Amino acid sequence: MQQIINFLIRNKHSLLFLLLFLLSLIFTIQSHSYHKSKFVSSTNFLSGGIYEWQRSVKDYFKLRNENKRLLTENEMLRNQLSALGVDSVATQYLDTTNFDKPYTFIKARVIKNDYSKSDNYLLIDRGAKDSIIPDMGVITDKGIIGIIENTSKNYSRVISILNSNSRINAGLKNSDQYGSLVWNGKDPNTLQLETVPRQAVLKEGDTIITHGRSTIFPRGIGIGTIANYKLDENKSYYLIDVKLFNDMTNIGFVYTIKNRDTEEIKNLENE
Amino acid sequence: MNKDTLSHIGRFVILILVQTFILNHINFLGWLNPYIYIIFILLAPLNINKSLFLLLSFILGLTIDMFGDSGGVHAAACLIIAFFRPVALRTVFGLSYEFQTVKLGNTGFGEKLAYVTLMVLTHHIVLFSLEIFNFSHILLILKKTLFSSLFTIMITMLVLVLFRRNDS
Known part of the structure; x- marks a missing residue:
């Protein structure tokens, strides 16, 4: 017993090193498997909040371009509406039949975007509070961005299409x-x-x-x-x-896609 | 809580902020980023408690990982260089390290460069091996290690020379 304790005391630095190294390897391996990297994640309060603050400063320098992009999108959507024969006068009235579509879109703002690593993630400023759940799709007006992987109360992490786990x-x-x-x-x-x-x-x-x-x-x-x-x-x-179509290095606003029938389809498949 | 301890704590926080908000967004040529936050490990006092040093390095790496969503790769790389720092110091400074007469502030340029190069290369090869995590991409790992190391060494030497304190 004495000898075991002596051994532990003598090698305490190496043992601490091995313990911490093992811990970091576990985090690494978890980050390489889809849907499991939950512990070390930028959706937490500290880093999410700091990124949000940084984004709020940077946004001012992008307003002009974002406005132009949104106007172009609006123009396109209006053209589509008129092509479909919908009365495109500004009639934003509430009609329950308008909601009866399987897909609804929720807008969100990207507050962090990676593209230089081999596994990239985005962080958006909507979370569980805005009824975002994992496995929702994320797109812009031009094309797809990725899939929601992990949500906290106010933020969600998106697994980018620029990620070796994404298929x-x-x-x-x-x-x-x-x-x-x-x-x-x-x-x-x-x-x-x-x-x-x-x-x-x-x-x-x-x-x-x-x-x-x-x-x-x-x-x-x-x-x-x-x-x-x-x-x-x-x-x-x-x-x-x-x-x-998208420039993945320059993403401002995105839409998340909510599918009303997801649960129904999954239940059917599992039966 | 003397002046030295305070300056080390300040360096810890400032390096993390600079790394996550400026250097992680450089993307020179599309994918090159310098990782200079390891200056904290390079400049930590030589007589620091070893367990404390390992823990601090781990926390440093894990914070960078948290901001970068990279799992535990920076934590692992930091731990490795913190653990093997005495080996690097002995290789570069030889006897003067054994007798505890080395002061990192006033060593020659060549010795400093050798020390930084050794540490940065070790750090980057562990970092990129774990980040890519695939031995069939060994050439990509080596390419990334080589070019990022050059970039990091250059900026680290610049920082060390520019922010040298005259008294130490």
Whole structure:
């Protein structure tokens, strides 16, 4: 017993080192598996609050560009409305039939955005309080950004499409063939679409959209265009480089997508 | 609570703030960031209690991880260089470290550069190996380590020379 205690006292520095190192390795490994990195996260009160404060200063320098972008989007939406034959005069009246759609959009502001690491996350200023829950999709007016991974009361963390754990179903606009969208960690504006069957007819410049095969993204949200493509080694699937519509290095406001029927669909699948 | 302790605490806080709000957003050439917060570990007093030093390094790394959403990679890298700092000091300063006569403030430029290079290279190789966490990307790890280390060493030496205190 005496000897064990002596041993512990003699090697207390090495033991402390090993203990702390093990702890940091556990955090690291957790951060590499989807949906488990909960302990060391920037959604907490301290870092979330500091990022929010930093963002509130930076916002003033971006107002002009944001305004321009929102006006362009408004213009486009109005054009779409009039093309659909909806009376686009400013009639913002309350009508319960307007709410009866499976998808609703909640706006949020990005307060932190990474794109230079191999696993990137965003932080947005809406959380559980604004009925944001994990597994909701996040988009901008131009295309997809990622999926909500973790929420606190006031903030949520978004797993960016620029993350080695992210896999999103996507496919061609002009056919029903689809594959999964991943990132190889190199260029933040180019993603890779894998496992598209070789029967697909491709052309450079074709549009890639979400296909609505999960409950996260509705069908038809833009992703990007084909930059180039080739067959893989087995000659059975295409590997496609997708040039994103979004500039992932410059994201201000986003929309999170809430699907009313998520629970219903999940229950059905589990039965 | 003397003046030295206060200046170390101040350095700890300022380095974390500078790192998270300025240096993590440089993205030189798209992906290069200097990690100069390890200056705290480089400049910690030589006679500091070893357990305390390990704990402080761990907290330093974990705070950077918290702001950067990177799991525990910075904490692990900081722990490694804190634990092996005596080895680096002995390699670079030799006998004068054994006799406790070294003062980091007034060593020669060459010795200081060797010490910084050794520590930064160790830190970055652990950092990027854990961040990428995939041995099939070994070339990417080495590339990132090499270029980021050059960047970090350059800025660290600049900071050390510019903010040198004359009395120490």
